[in-house]
Amino acid sequence: MSVTPACGIITDVLRMVEPAAGSERGAPALRVAHLSKSFGTRVAFEDVSFDVAQGEVFGFLGPNGAGKTTTVRTLGTLIAPTAGTATVAGIPLTPDNGVEIRRRIAVMPESPGLYQRLTVRENLACFADLYEVPDPKARIAQALEAVSLTDRARDPCGTLSKGLRQRVALARALLSRPEILFLDEPTAGLDPVASREVHDLIAALRSEGVTIFLTTHRLEEAERLCDRVAILNHTLRTIGTPAELRDRLFAKSLTIATRAPLHPPDAVFDGVPGVRSWRQAGDDGRYVVAVSDPDVAAPALTRALVAAGADVLSIGESYHSLEDVYLQLVDEDRDA
Amino acid sequence: MSRSTLSARRVRAIFSKELTEYRRNRSIVSTMTVIPAIFVLSPLIQIFSAPPSTLAHGDRLLYMLGIPAIVPAVIAAYTIAGKRQQGTLEPILTTPVRREELLLGKALAALVPSLAVAYVVYGAVLAVIEIFASAAAASAVISGTGVIAQVIFTPLVAACSIWLGIAISTRAGDIRVAQQLSTLVGLPFFAVAALIAFDVIHSSLTLALALGAVLVVLDLLGWRVTAAAFHRERLITSSKGV
Numbered sequence A: 001m002s003v004t005p006a007c008g009i010i011t012d013v014l015r016m017v018e019p020a021a022g023s024e025r026g027a028p029a030l031r032v033a034h035l036s037k038s039f040g041t042r043v044a045f046e047d048v049s050f051d052v053a054q055g056e057v058f059g060f061l062g063p064n065g066a067g068k069t070t071t072v073r074t075l076g077t078l079i080a081p082t083a084g085t086a087t088v089a090g091i092p093l094t095p096d097n098g099v100e101i102r103r104r105i106a107v108m109p110e111s112p113g114l115y116q117r118l119t120v121r122e123n124l125a126c127f128a129d130l131y132e133v134p135d136p137k138a139r140i141a142q143a144l145e146a147v148s149l150t151d152r153a154r155d156p157c158g159t160l161s162k163g164l165r166q167r168v169a170l171a172r173a174l175l176s177r178p179e180i181l182f183l184d185e186p187t188a189g190l191d192p193v194a195s196r197e198v199h200d201l202i203a204a205l206r207s208e209g210v211t212i213f214l215t216t217h218r219l220e221e222a223e224r225l226c227d228r229v230a231i232l233n234h235t236l237r238t239i240g241t242p243a244e245l246r247d248r249l250f251a252k253s254l255t256i257a258t259r260a261p262l263h264p265p266d267a268v269f270d271g272v273p274g275v276r277s278w279r280q281a282g283d284d285g286r287y288v289v290a291v292s293d294p295d296v297a298a299p300a301l302t303r304a305l306v307a308a309g310a311d312v313l314s315i316g317e318s319y320h321s322l323e324d325v326y327l328q329l330v331d332e333d334r335d336a
Numbered sequence B: 001m002s003r004s005t006l007s008a009r010r011v012r013a014i015f016s017k018e019l020t021e022y023r024r025n026r027s028i029v030s031t032m033t034v035i036p037a038i039f040v041l042s043p044l045i046q047i048f049s050a051p052p053s054t055l056a057h058g059d060r061l062l063y064m065l066g067i068p069a070i071v072p073a074v075i076a077a078y079t080i081a082g083k084r085q086q087g088t089l090e091p092i093l094t095t096p097v098r099r100e101e102l103l104l105g106k107a108l109a110a111l112v113p114s115l116a117v118a119y120v121v122y123g124a125v126l127a128v129i130e131i132f133a134s135a136a137a138a139s140a141v142i143s144g145t146g147v148i149a150q151v152i153f154t155p156l157v158a159a160c161s162i163w164l165g166i167a168i169s170t171r172a173g174d175i176r177v178a179q180q181l182s183t184l185v186g187l188p189f190f191a192v193a194a195l196i197a198f199d200v201i202h203s204s205l206t207l208a209l210a211l212g213a214v215l216v217v218l219d220l221l222g223w224r225v226t227a228a229a230f231h232r233e234r235l236i237t238s239s240k241g242v
Helices: A010-016 A068-075 A095-104 A120-130 A136-146 A162-174 A192-207 A219-225 A242-249 A265-269 A294-307 A322-335 B008-023 B026-049 B060-086 B089-093 B099-132 B135-141 B144-171 B175-197 B205-229 B232-237
Strands: A030-039 A042-052 A057-061 A083-088 A105-108 A180-184 A211-215 A228-233 A235-240 A253-258 A275-280 A286-291 A312-317
Touching: A030 A068, A042 A068, A042 A083, A042 A228, A057 A068, A057 A219, A068 A083, A068 A180, A068 A211, A068 B232, A095 A105, A105 A162, A120 A136, A120 A162, A120 B008, A136 A162, A162 A180, A162 A192, A192 A211, A192 A219, A211 A219, A219 A322, A228 A242, A228 A322, A235 A242, A235 A322, A242 A322, A253 A294, A265 A275, A265 A286, A265 A294, A275 A294, A286 A294, A294 A312, B008 B026, B008 B099, B026 B060, B026 B099, B026 B135, B060 B089, B060 B099, B060 B144, B060 B175, B089 B232, B099 B135, B099 B144, B099 B205, B144 B175, B144 B205
Parallel strands: A042 A235, A057 A211, A057 A228, A105 A180, A180 A211
Antiparallel strands: A030 A042, A030 A083, A228 A235, A253 A286, A253 A312, A275 A286
């Protein structure tokens, strides 16, 4: 395991978690089939299907109002779906199974929802009892240590900063050693340092095999932490690893920079093996060349550029971030 | 509702958390201080100013049943609407707590301080009358049956008022609306007590037994009806859904 312990807490987190006990080995932690939720005529999400494997960090992305939080609330048994089926931690999502499902999961809502007049320890003690955790004192101490809040245990939650409150909420979610941890925008409103601490905690939980369902607006967060991501905009737009989504949406291309613009560029690019098309990226000597196989096209293009007398500054495979994927899909939805 | 599956530990967790919050909430503490004062003043003024012969009719101290009728209603109104407004309701609903456990814990947390306040204030009023009022006035207003009635009816009235307060709190979108409505629904209990106190309705053992039976039935039904009215989805999304 190689996790950077930004706040020296990771080993404590690892003591907090245990391998999933309830789900059958090999079975998905979450199985969602054609799930829909409407509020009257307003559709929150529709015909959503996906599986999340045990120990996977699954990112759930989408614009505001896309139905992400409603999906979390539905899987967390807070609200009932209007259609479709789901299995959460091995248990079918039905009204009768609500308590049993909630025993095996933990949900950290976007707003920490802590009791402001109660101390950090009192907040955790209440939830430890609600989950009926054995040896609550020890478990609370571990949770506090895990989020580096042992020295603030006696402080009322109302006196804590937003970042600290978020850490308390995370400690609260860890108390019951959940099989699936739902994190709804866990770094919303946090500064970069606090965000990094939350990221480190998530990474540590991931390395211990806790299944994490992460909704986020931060695409770099999803890219960094998630094994797979799904993009939701009322319907599921796409699902896969970030690399798969990039390949699916964007053609492979090379980005070329020369000291001066080529005269004329088509004389250089046309006829080079593997080159499909090209476009100029700006007024200076930058070009994006669509290719079938970058490993074949890059050496051929380099030779062609040198032969044309161009001063080549750089040549490399174009990188499309998850943000590019996201924006492309959202733009498509908007156009549609 | 299956009472056999209720977890005492979870009920205790809610009870103790709510109680701690009330203790540290200035508006609730001031409510529990100011409202009893209102119900104490009127009987004390009468006892110390009216001739003892006019006090012999009715049971003036039953007027103080207004304390268990109003105080817990105001607290109970805060239990759901207040939490919803603070954003603390959703995290608790994601735990394995059942709605019956949640409501029972909250009701007990409203009941215990309300009873404490009602009994302490009643005891203090009795002491003041015994010490400072004339012997004739004291014997006119303090009777064994009156004390027994107060002791028995205080928890019955308080419990009823709490269930109504919580039921309103689950439906109200705003805490102030919930508190105002809860105070209003507590008034009929107080009105009946006041009518008996001033002998408009003549007190008798039959009347006491009948009222007691009605309150017991209302208290038992209150838990079930309130639990049935507690709808997680509506509380979270303000929509009842399908």
